[in-house]
Amino acid sequence: MRHVDPAGTGRAGAQAQPDDHPLPTPGTLPDTSVTDPAVNHHVNPRTDDLAVNPGTDPAVNPGANPGMNPERSSGTNSGVGRAVNPALNPAVDPDMNEVVGRDDLLLVTLDTLRYDVAAELAAQGRLPNLARHLPGGVWERRHAPGSFTYASHQAMFAGFLPTPATPGPHPRLFAARFAGSESTAAGTWVFDTPDLVGGLAKAGYHTACIGGVGFFNRRGALGSVLPGLFAESHWEPGFGVTSPTSFEEQVRRAEQVVAALPAGRRLFLFVNVSALHQPNWFHLPGATKEAGDSRETHAAALEYVDRHIGRLFAAASARRRCFAVVCSDHGTAYGDDGFTGHRIGHEAVWTVPYAHFFLDHGEPTT
Incomplete structure (x- = not known):
């Protein structure tokens, strides 16, 4: 278990002593998270993946590929559902068993x-940093797995990323082992x-969350569910x-x-970008x-996000090549058909x- 230092830098510290946490009240579970209230940086000892099987940790065994499933590598796809489109185009449908x-x-x-x-701004050349990574310079049109942040992220963290807005079935990048799945x-x-x-933690990845909207702020039980999945979380x-x-x-x-x-440790970094969520009026000069x-x-x-996302891509690919998924979790209505906001069944929501792509090692910031 790692300690968060008093300065809030989140660097690993000394092992906690037995009296660092009081004994729980009978009938309750102890709180095993470690918190720095100044920055709300959490290390989750239950999911902290620093102690992993050295045989599958790429940092210890560089030749290991913990993502490989023996059944899948043999091509049988046994027990995980029906194979879809077995001939993969690496640029569009990467083999995630090789990526992970x-x-x-x-x-x-x-x-x-x-x-x-998003589509209009890309077409108008107003998203230069994002557009140069989008396949063909355009966003893919997909359907969200939920109509608001909590529901959509629960689905995505279960492997259900937004679904292509065309008849399927559509193969997924990630999936829990589930008999009868038609998208595995x-x-x-x-x-x-x-x-x-x-x-991914079990496969040797360090998992880190940088939260944005309230469902990631750890200021209550509900706001702790999603960041609690990660070994390290920040808000x-x-x-x-x-x-x-x-x-x-x-x-x-x-960064x-x-x-x-x-340097040898693989990283799964998740960032929930809050800038587009209401309120966003202050991003437009002259708005009130x-x-x-x-x-x-x-x-x-x-456009504000695009101006800075190059730095995020550069950080994510600073140590090795990085596979990136960039998408929305849901849209929102601005008076469309009389609706405002989200958590509704509307086309705008x-x-x-959606896009996924590789970031080459040493990706420039712009």
């Missing part, structure tokens, strides 16, 4: 981003844990929806997380709080932008 254990992984959720706004394909990385985060008010500099602060923390990790948020301020928030 070899590359670092980055999942970025652009919380609340609408597909139509030859290139799907299958895990035997309840969630993807735990599966502070500067990362939240009311901060005009939220994404810059999140990127700075991501620190990467720099603190041993009284006028409120609009489709235009939503677009300005995405369930249709989201």
Whole structure:
């Protein structure tokens, strides 16, 4: 178990002594998380993957590929459902059994981003840093697995990323072992844990979360569920929806997380970007709080994210090649058909932008 140092840097410290945590009240479980209240940086001893099987830890055994499943590598796909599209195009449908254990992984959720706004800005050349990584320079149109942050992320962390908005079945990148699955394909990385985060930890990855919206703030039981899946999690008010500099602060923390990790250790980094979520009026010059948020301020928030996302990509690929998934968890309505907000069944909410791609080692910041 690691300690968080008093300065809040999150670097590993001394082992906790037996009296560091009081004995629990009879009939209750002890709180085994370690917290620095100044920055809300958590290390979760239950999922801290620093002690792993050396035979499958790439840091100890560079030749190990913990993502390989013997059944799947033999091509039988036994017990995990029907194979879909066994002939893979590596540029579009990478074999995740080769990726996991070899590359670092980055999942970025652009919380609340609408597909139509993202597609328009990419087509207009207003997202230069994102667009140069999007396959063909365009976002893929997909359907969200949920209509609000909590539901959508629970699904994504179970392997259900946004689904292509065309008839399927569509092979998934990640999937829990589940008999009868019609979206588990030859290139799907299958895990035997309840969630993807735990599966990657078991495969030797250090898992780190940089939260944004309130479901990641650990300020209550509900806000602790999603970050609690990770070995290391970070949130502070500067990362939240009311901060005009939220994404810059999140990127700075991501750079620190990467720099603190041993070079040989594989990393799964998750960043929930809060900048697009309401309120976002302050990202558009001349907009006012009284006028409120609009489709235009939503677009300005995405341009703000694009200006800084190159630094995040550079950090994620600083140690080795990185496989990145960048997507929205759900959209939001700005008066569409009389609706405002999300957690509703509307086209503006369930249709989201999606992309996955490789970041080469040493990716430039711009």
